[in-house]
Amino acid sequence: xxxxxxxxxxxxxxxxxxxxxxxxxxxxxxxxxxxxxxxxxxxxxxxxxxxxxxxxxxxxxxxxxxxxxxxxxxxxxxxxxxxxxxxxxxxxxxxxxxxxxxxxxxxxxxxxxxxxxxxxxxxxxxxxxxxxxxxxxxxxxxxxxxxxxxxxxxxxxxxxxxxxxxxxxxxxxxxxxxxxxxxxxxxxxxxxxxxxxxxxxxxxxxxxxxxxxxxxxxxxxxxxxxxxxxxxxxxxxxxxxxxxxxxxxxxxxxxxxxxxxxxxxxxxxxxxxxxxxxxxxxxxxxxxxxxxxxxxxxxxxxxxxxxxxxxxxxxxxxxxxxxxxxxxxxxxxxxxxxxxxxxxxxxxxxxxxxxxxxxxxxxxxxxxxxxxxxxxxxxxxxxxx
Numbered sequence: 001x002x003x004x005x006x007x008x009x010x011x012x013x014x015x016x017x018x019x020x021x022x023x024x025x026x027x028x029x030x031x032x033x034x035x036x037x038x039x040x041x042x043x044x045x046x047x048x049x050x051x052x053x054x055x056x057x058x059x060x061x062x063x064x065x066x067x068x069x070x071x072x073x074x075x076x077x078x079x080x081x082x083x084x085x086x087x088x089x090x091x092x093x094x095x096x097x098x099x100x101x102x103x104x105x106x107x108x109x110x111x112x113x114x115x116x117x118x119x120x121x122x123x124x125x126x127x128x129x130x131x132x133x134x135x136x137x138x139x140x141x142x143x144x145x146x147x148x149x150x151x152x153x154x155x156x157x158x159x160x161x162x163x164x165x166x167x168x169x170x171x172x173x174x175x176x177x178x179x180x181x182x183x184x185x186x187x188x189x190x191x192x193x194x195x196x197x198x199x200x201x202x203x204x205x206x207x208x209x210x211x212x213x214x215x216x217x218x219x220x221x222x223x224x225x226x227x228x229x230x231x232x233x234x235x236x237x238x239x240x241x242x243x244x245x246x247x248x249x250x251x252x253x254x255x256x257x258x259x260x261x262x263x264x265x266x267x268x269x270x271x272x273x274x275x276x277x278x279x280x281x282x283x284x285x286x287x288x289x290x291x292x293x294x295x296x297x298x299x300x301x302x303x304x305x306x307x308x309x310x311x312x313x314x315x316x317x318x319x320x321x322x323x324x325x326x327x328x329x330x331x332x333x334x335x336x337x338x339x340x341x342x343x344x345x346x347x348x349x350x351x352x353x354x355x356x357x358x359x360x361x362x363x364x365x366x367x368x369x370x371x372x373x374x375x376x377x378x379x380x381x382x383x384x385x
Contacts, residue, residue: 039256063173105168
């Protein structure tokens with residue numbers, strides 16, 4: 001009976017094709033089933049709030065102050081549909097917001113709007129909720145949901161209004177939002193943990209499918225026959241020191257990581273600091289995810305004088321990886337993208353930036369990065385857990 005109950009417990013998971021479960025059968029006793037639970041099952045069973053904090057990145061605040069003034073003796077007026085607050089997440093991300101906090105100089109009627117213009121057909125794609133907000137208190141409007149990267153959450157004025165108390169300020173925003181990858185909640189069988197700056201933070205192509213980390217996810221799904229998802233730890237403007245700070249705070253210790261992309265480099269200016277930070281990340285990987293493969297990326301070119309420093313950083317990365325491999329860890333691999341195009345190339349060919357310095361790859365630049373990365377990933381696919 002014990003073995004039968006064990007098999008019945010496993011059947012749903014096996015039907016889902018969740019290869020994170022390993023089933024070993026004793027040939028002399030087919031009902032002697034041994035189950036090995038992976039990090040995948042731990043992720044599946046983790047409470048939503050805990051998983052959100054573990055896999056997300058904190059956004060400490062997003063506020064906007066609108067000063068309502070006029071030239072005396074004209075009255076202070078607010079036009080219908082004036083925008084007080086607008087928030088749209090970066091490409092490839094979504095942000096969990098608990099509530100909006102609103103303070104006003106006098107009673108106003110405002111509208112909370114969800115706008116998704118690409119699918120804005122009648123009765124679908126957006127909504128509008130009018131609320132009366134009062135002065136002297138912090139008005140709180142519950143949200144408790146994700147704002148995905150294709151949606152804008154905004155707060156606007158309802159109707160033309162003349163302030164009776166004269167000039168004042170409307171402050172609207174949220175605190176303690178948590179940003180995740182758009183993949184959050186997929187409960188895929190395998191995980192790519194990306195440690196990154198703006199290169200993989202939605203600052204290039206307008207479609208997430210064009211970024212080389214997403215292209216890698218899709219290639220792995222096809223090559224392995226398993227589902228994959230991306231867990232994102234990073235932000236535009238980050239350096240290797242920023243990622244190291246997350247490491248020191250324990251914020252990189254997600255439940256599961258099968259492939260780690262270590263990408264921060266573009267904003268680093270101190271070669272010694274980068275070297276030390278990369279050494280600590282290598283030690284962290286070997287301690288917490290010894291079976292994972294980590295790909296250390298020598299980032300794509302940029303157009304200004306900082307490219308000379310990047311060239312040094314790419315060499316440091318290659319040498320650090322070579323030393324780790326010589327010491328016996330062949331699951332750390334260097335991927336140099338610094339020679340994919342020239343730093344003085346025609347900007348529109350490879351970069352998405354509208355003016356110098358040209359830093360962020362466009363879709364064509366990411367396609368080259370994808371091809372280079374896959375050259376290093378494809379040989380180890382058969383070794384993935």
